[in-house]
Amino acid sequence: MVKVMIVDDDASMTKLLKTLLELEPAGFEVTVVPRGAQTLEKAAANPPHLFMVDFNLNDMDGLEVVHQLRRDARFAQTPIVMVSGLDVEQEALASGVDMFLLKPFEPADLPDIFLDLLS
Structure with missing residues (x-):
């Protein structure tokens, strides 16, 4: 089971992503x-x-969230994907x-x- 943490305040987007990922055969647990x-x-x-x-x-x-994660030894090597509607790649x-993924992106591509x- 792959555990993914989505840090986003857009409730409709996170609901969609959580549902999509948790229905994947690969097995995702989303927080x-x-x-x-x-x-x-x-x-x-x-x-x-x-x-x-x-x-x-x-x-x-x-970006501050990313900085906090990278400064913490527990998460310094954990992959981070950032998403935004702004071109801040x-x-x-x-x-x-x-x-980095520029919105709008194809949610169905996320599992891969x-x-x-x-990997």
């Missing part, structure tokens, strides 16, 4: 964290194999993410993307 400030606490309680972080969060910048990659990052 949704709607506030960036909760990420480390939630990840420590149930460590994911991969993070998906939105660039624009209501309570903090997605260079900034995202410079922050330490493993992949995640599995490739974890």
